[in-house]
Structures are given as structure tokens and as C-alpha cells.
Amino acid sequence: xxxxxxxxxxxxxxxxxxxxxxxxxxxxxxxxxxxxxxxxxxxxxxxxxxxxxxxxxxxxxxxxxxxxxxxxxxxxxxxxxxxxxxxxxxxxxxxxxxxxxxxxxxxxxxxxxxxxxxxxxxxxxxxxxxxxxxxxxxxxxxxxxxxxxxxxxxxxxxxxxxxxxxxxxxxxxxxxxxxxxxxxxxxxxxxxxxxxxxxxxxxxxxxxxxxxxxxxxxxxxxxxxxxxxxxxxxxxxxxxxxxxxxxxxxxxxxxxxxxxxxxxxxxxxxxxxxxxxxxxxxxxxxxxxxxxxxxxxxxxxxxxxxxxxxxxxxxxxxxxxxxxxxxxxxxxxxxxxxxxxxxxxxxxxxxxxxxxxxxxxxxxxxxxxxxxxxxxxxxxxxx
Amino acid sequence: xxxxxxxxxxxxxxxxxxxxxxxxxxxxxxxxxxxxxxxxxxxxxxxxxxxxxxxxxxxxxxxxxxxxxxxxxxxxxxxxxxxxxxxxxxxxxxxxxxxxxxxxxxxxxxxxxxxxxxxxxxxxxxxxxxxxxxxxxxxxxxxxxxxxxxxxxxxxxxxxxxxxxxxxxxxxxxxxxxxxxxxxxxxxxxxxxxxxxxxxxxxxxxxxxxxxxxxxxxxxxxxxxxxxxxxxxxxxxxxxxxxxxxxxxxxxxxxxxxxxxxxxxxxxxxxxxxxxxxxxxxxxxxxxxxxxxxxxxxxxxxxxxxxxxxxxxxxxxxxxxxxxx
Numbered sequence: 001x002x003x004x005x006x007x008x009x010x011x012x013x014x015x016x017x018x019x020x021x022x023x024x025x026x027x028x029x030x031x032x033x034x035x036x037x038x039x040x041x042x043x044x045x046x047x048x049x050x051x052x053x054x055x056x057x058x059x060x061x062x063x064x065x066x067x068x069x070x071x072x073x074x075x076x077x078x079x080x081x082x083x084x085x086x087x088x089x090x091x092x093x094x095x096x097x098x099x100x101x102x103x104x105x106x107x108x109x110x111x112x113x114x115x116x117x118x119x120x121x122x123x124x125x126x127x128x129x130x131x132x133x134x135x136x137x138x139x140x141x142x143x144x145x146x147x148x149x150x151x152x153x154x155x156x157x158x159x160x161x162x163x164x165x166x167x168x169x170x171x172x173x174x175x176x177x178x179x180x181x182x183x184x185x186x187x188x189x190x191x192x193x194x195x196x197x198x199x200x201x202x203x204x205x206x207x208x209x210x211x212x213x214x215x216x217x218x219x220x221x222x223x224x225x226x227x228x229x230x231x232x233x234x235x236x237x238x239x240x241x242x243x244x245x246x247x248x249x250x251x252x253x254x255x256x257x258x259x260x261x262x263x264x265x266x267x268x269x270x271x272x273x274x275x276x277x278x279x280x281x282x283x284x285x286x287x288x289x290x291x292x293x294x295x296x297x298x299x300x301x302x303x304x305x306x307x308x309x310x311x312x313x314x315x316x317x318x319x320x321x322x323x324x325x326x327x328x329x330x331x332x333x334x335x336x337x338x339x340x341x342x343x344x345x346x347x348x349x350x351x352x353x354x355x356x357x358x359x360x361x362x363x364x365x366x367x368x369x370x371x372x373x374x375x376x377x378x379x380x381x382x383x
Numbered sequence: 384x385x386x387x388x389x390x391x392x393x394x395x396x397x398x399x400x401x402x403x404x405x406x407x408x409x410x411x412x413x414x415x416x417x418x419x420x421x422x423x424x425x426x427x428x429x430x431x432x433x434x435x436x437x438x439x440x441x442x443x444x445x446x447x448x449x450x451x452x453x454x455x456x457x458x459x460x461x462x463x464x465x466x467x468x469x470x471x472x473x474x475x476x477x478x479x480x481x482x483x484x485x486x487x488x489x490x491x492x493x494x495x496x497x498x499x500x501x502x503x504x505x506x507x508x509x510x511x512x513x514x515x516x517x518x519x520x521x522x523x524x525x526x527x528x529x530x531x532x533x534x535x536x537x538x539x540x541x542x543x544x545x546x547x548x549x550x551x552x553x554x555x556x557x558x559x560x561x562x563x564x565x566x567x568x569x570x571x572x573x574x575x576x577x578x579x580x581x582x583x584x585x586x587x588x589x590x591x592x593x594x595x596x597x598x599x600x601x602x603x604x605x606x607x608x609x610x611x612x613x614x615x616x617x618x619x620x621x622x623x624x625x626x627x628x629x630x631x632x633x634x635x636x637x638x639x640x641x642x643x644x645x646x647x648x649x650x651x652x653x654x655x656x657x658x659x660x661x662x663x664x665x666x667x668x669x670x671x672x673x674x675x676x677x678x679x680x681x682x683x684x685x686x687x688x689x690x691x692x693x694x695x696x697x698x699x700x701x702x703x704x705x706x707x708x
Contacts, residue, residue, distance in 0.1 A: 267649065
């Protein structure tokens with residue numbers, strides 16, 4: 001019996017919902033006819049395509065924000081003007097609003113919020129990246145093996161394991177685990193990241209399994225097998241390279257999940273509050289009722305930082321989704337942009353039944369070429 | 384029907400696994416949970432309570448691991464989750480029972496609203512793609528990425544502290560329960576609007592993007608083109624496409640519901656809403672292990688039930704699953 005692997009839970013249609021995991025699993029490039037001369041990009045991740053990837057404004061914006069945060073994580077604790085845990089004045093009991101001395105104001109105990117934000121960046125981002133890497137390794141190992149061993153008991157077992165972890169609510173489980181963790185160990189970023197990864201790999205494994213299933217029956221994989229290539233070689237050299245966009249998307253998704261989960265755990269006070277992260281800043285702010293007393297400078301910086309870090313990861317994820325599914329790309333082309341491209345033949349609004357697909361243009365060509373590529377697809381439409 | 388029974392079997396297996404995990408975590412973790420608990424109780428416990436805690440966490444227990452496991456199950460099936468140490472001497476069951484209705488009401492209603500609203504908006508955005516509605520998507524990305532409780536902070540600061548439109552927390556104004564009269568119900572609703580709006584705002588984003596992405600793909604199918612060519616009203620064509628596009632949303636429910644419930648619990652904390660999230664915070668603060676475990680089990684069971692409901696809706700929506708049987 002293989003539970004949840006086929007029709008019963010819509011194995012391929014899962015990615016459409018949830019945090020940031022938009023549409024990756026929802027569109028199986030193998031089973032779905034993509035119009036025009038365009039091949040499913042998953043099949044041909046050649047060098048030229050990889051070069052084009054950063055062109056999408058979503059990817060550029062996501063990358064820029066992410067790099068800013070990465071720099072913050074690296075240099076933050078070094079350039080922080082104050083010790084984040086030090087009370088800078090023992091006489092004053094109310095948080096001070098932003099000033100020249102304290103750019104983001106102070107907390108109830110007169111700690112510098114700006115320094116906490118800079119110091120907290122490292123732990124937050126480190127835990128998120130670690131959990132992303134660990135969960136992605138787990139999901140590739142489990143998802144690809146399950147897909148490659150389709151139908152055998154190992155596939156059934158691994159799929160069932162993934163389904164268990166998908167259905168079981170992750171945060172409450174983590175709360176129980178961290179609750180029992182002795183306080184001396186809950187400030188270890190590596191350990192925190194690994195524990196979060198245990199609950200975060202299942203989604204990626206499932207999407208990768210579905211994708212591997214569709215790849216393993218392709219002709220080139222079949223022929224590699226018939227030639228007599230070994231299993232690990234088929235997986236490593238024929239299947240895995242073509243899973244790259246899905247792996248990347250699953251990695252970003254788990255990093256996003258790691259940020260949110262670590263922040264939530266610290267917000268609940270399960271991590272030692274003196275181990276500064278954005279979540280522990282929010283824990284302190286909530287403990288002193290910063291939101292009811294109007295101390296906005298205390299809780300808005302860490303909250304916004306988490307939100308923007310998450311947004312940048314989600315934007316990158318969207319970019320990859322559009323890379324995988326050209327229709328999503330076309331849907332974002334507005335009339336105005338098409339007009340700017342100098343195309344008059346475009347309909348006033350895209351009609352149902354036909355979505356123009358933006359043809360991937362050669363490097364150096366003008367946007368007009370993209371518009372023209374759209375037009376030849378829209379001509380099929382009933383007028 | 385067969386498919387529902389298969390799913391039911393899977394959920395029962397998941398529930399058994401959850402109970403097993405909760406049983407083993409305290410036994411596998413380093414440290415002594417009983418000492419941590421006793422430190423919280425400050426000498427207010429009888430030796431009998433200490434003994435029962437020791438038995439619960441497998442210390443000096445003559446039964447052996449398997450025997451303890453069976454005893455745990457037997458207690459669980461009798462509704463006995465142990466004694467809460469932070470609400471001592473209340474039992475975990477009674478503490479959860481007093482909080483559960485608030486969470487079910489708030490989170491249940493908010494989740495349904497956000498699913499319906501998000502799905503409808505997703506259809507609309509996909510249908511009118513290329514118009515100003517596309518600008519909605521970056522905003523949803525932000526709310527998807529922002530922690531629920533941060534949005535709750537903002538809502539509370541803005542609408543309660545600064546504008547004074549809504550009460551600043553708790554589920555009702557009076558201290559004691561005045562009975563089910565109109566004033567009380569109005570008061571409860573007044574207190575629920577802001578937390579519910581926060582949950583809807585944050586969770587709807589996921590449904591919008593998911594529905595929109597599937598819808599964009601579905602609207603390219605040949606049957607949609609045929610329906611258009613036949614001259615059916617556009618509304619009707621969109622309805623046909625949407626009925627098919629909604630399937631992944633419903634089947635992806637299992638992934639999303641865990642996120643929504645977790646986020647909603649944290650929202651409750653910000654609003655001091657007396658539901659499971661709030662007692663969860665108390666339990667974490669006081670290292671109340673029996674209560675933590677009880678809350679985990681209750682949330683897991685609730686999520687599994689919600690999944691079963693979603694699966695039933697799926698069978699209702701997708702005739703193919705019914706033909707198989």
C-alpha cells in the first residue's frame with residue numbers, strides 16, 4: 001500500500017499552497033503540454049539559460065535584499081556600536097525613541113536596539129541557512145531515491161515517512177522538543193538548525209519525488225540505463241542536474257521555513273533570550289508589552305527584518321517558478337509593457353483559453369522580440 | 384469511499400506516531416524533566432505527585448519501557464494527560480478544555496474565511512491577469528513572509544493603542560462569565576475581530592498565490608478554449624476552470640493548515656487571547672512538560688481532523704476519486 005503517493009492527495013499538486021512554495025509542484029513539466037516551440041526548461045538547463053536567470057526583476061530584487069542581509073550577518077556583530085545585552089543606563093526605566101546616539105532607540109533596560117538587530121542577524125540567518133542546507137540534503141536523498149525506486153517497498157516507506165512529517169504540525173512538535181532541551185544546549189545555532197531541518201525536509205522530498213518520477217521514464221534516462229550505467233550514475237549525472245531548479249526552489253523554501261520557525265521558537269522564549277536573534281528581540285518586546293505601549297522602534301526593526309528576509313527568499317522562489325513554468329511568466333506581462341515593446345497586435349486583455357508564452361530570447365535582443373514571440377501565440381485565439 | 388478509508392487509516396497511523404514521539408522525547412532528551420518541574424512548583428507538591436511525575440517520565444519506574452508505553456496509551460485513552468504543573472493542581476485535560484473553545488472558534492472561523500477569500504481573490508487575479516490586480520502579488524509575498532505575530536504587533540499598535548478602535552487583547556471584557564446574552568456575544572466578537580483579521584491577512588496570501596498559479600495554467604487547457612469558442616458566458620467559463628484549479632489548493636491543505644494553526648497560536652499570544660496559544664506560552668515559560676505534550680497532541684489531532692475534512696471535500700469536488708471505488 002502506498003499512502004498519499006498517487007491520486008489521493010494529489011501528489012504533484014502540492015506546491016501551490018503554503019509559505020512561498022508557489023506552484024513548483026503544481027505544474028508538472030512532464031505531463032503538461034507547453035505550447036509553441038518552447039521545450040520544458042527543466043530538460044535543458046544549459047549554460048545560456050543559467051545566464052538568463054538573473055534577468056527577472058523578481059530575482060534581481062530578491063538577490064539584492066538577500067545579499068544585504070548576508071553582509072549584515074557577516075559584519076553585523078563586528079560593527080555593532082554597543083554590547084546588545086548591556087544596560088547603558090540604570091536610571092531610566094522607559095524605552096527611549098530613536099536618537100543620534102541610539103539609531104533605533106533603546107529597550108526597557110536601556111539596551112541598544114540597533115546593536116541587537118545587527119548581532120541578531122547572524123544567529124537568525126545562520127540557523128536558517130543551516131536548516132535549509134540540512135533539510136535540502138535530506139529531501140534530495142529521500143525524495144530522489146523514493147522516485148527512482150518507484151513502486152518498491154523502499155519508495156512506499158520513504159513516501160509514507162514524508163507524509164507523516166507533512167501532516168504533523170511542525171511548530172508544536174518543535175516546541176515539545178525544545179522544551180525538553182536543557183537550557184545549556186539551546187543556544188547552539190548548529191543544533192537548532194539541525195533540529196529545525198528534521199521537520200522541514202518533507203515538502204521538498206515530496207516535490208523531488210514527483211519530479212524524479214517524471215524524469216526517470218524519459219528516453220535519455222531509459223537509454224542510460226539500457227547502456228548499463230549504474231544506478232548512482234544515472235541519478236547523479238542524468239537525473240540530478242535536471243532537478244536543479246526544483247532543488248533550488250526547495251532549498252529557498254526551507255530557508256524561509258527556517259527563518260520563520262526559528263523566529264517563532266525564540267519569540268516563545270524557548271531559546272535563551274540572551275542568545276540574540278530577531279526572534280528573541282520580539283520575545284523581549286512582547287514581554288514588556290511594547291506593542292500596547294507604542295514602543296514601535298523596539299519591535300518593528302526585527303519584525304521587518306524577518307519579513308524582508310522572507311520576502312527576498314520568496315521572490316527568488318517565484319523567479320525560479322517562472323523559470324520552470326513559462327506561463328507564470330507570461331501572466332505577469334502587462335498591456336503597458338507589451339505596448340512599450342512596440343507591439344500593436346496584442347489584444348486588449350488576454351482571453352481565456354490562451355496564455356501567451358514569453359519566448360526566451362537570445363542574449364542581447366530587444367524586449368520587442370519577446371513581444372513578438374507573444375503575438376504569434378495569441379493569434380490562435382478566437383476573435 | 385475507499386479513498387476516504389485509506390486516508391483515515393493514514394491519519395490514525397500519524398496520530399499513533401505522534402503519541403509515540405511525545406512519549407519518547409522526554410526519555411531521549413538529556414537532563415531530568417522531573418527536577419525541572421519540581422523547581423517550578425516551589426515545594427507545593429505532595430510526595431504522591433512527585434512519584435506520579437517520576438512515573439510519567441520513566442524515572443525509577445519498574446514497568447520497563449514497553450509497559451510504560453502501554454500505560455501511557457491507557458491513560459491517554461481515558462483522557463488522562465497528567466497534572467499541569469503551572470496550573471497545579473488542575474489536570475492538563477481541564478486546562479486544555481477551558482482554552483480549546485476559544486482557539487477553535489477564532490482559528491477555525493479565520494481559516495475558513497481566509498481559504499474562501501484567498502481562493503476567490505486568486506481566481507480573480509488569474510482571470511484579470513495583466514491588469515492592476517497583478518500588483519496585489521508583491522504585497523501578498525510580504526504578508527506570506529512576515530511572521531503572523533509581527534503583523535499582530537502592528538495591528539494591535541495601530542488599531543488598538545493608537546486609534547482605539549478595538550480592545551487591546553483578551554477575549555472578552557468582563558472578568559466573569561455573564562451568560563449568553565447579546566451584550567456578551569457582541570463583546571466577544573469585538574475582541575475577536577482584530578486577531579481574526581490578522582490571521583486572515585497572513586494566511587490568505589498563500590491561498591491567493593497558490594490558486595492564481597494553478598488557475599493561470601488551467602485557463603490554458605483545451606476545454607476552456609472550447610467553452611469560450613462555444614460562446615459560453617465568461618463567468619461560466621471561469622467557473623469551470625476554477626472548479627478544476629481548486630483541487631491542488633484543497634489537496635495542499637494538509638501542508639498549509641499546520642502553518643496556519645501555528646501562526647494563529649502565536650497571534651493569540653500577542654493578543655493575550657485565552658486560547659491554546661496563550662496557555663502554550665505559560666507552559667513554555669514554566670517548563671510545564673505535561674501541558675506542553677498535551678497541547679501538542681490536541682493540536683495534532685485537530686490538524687488531522689481538518690485534513691480528513693479537506694479530503695472529504697476533495698472527494699466531493701473531484702468525481703474521478705469516486706469512480707475508482
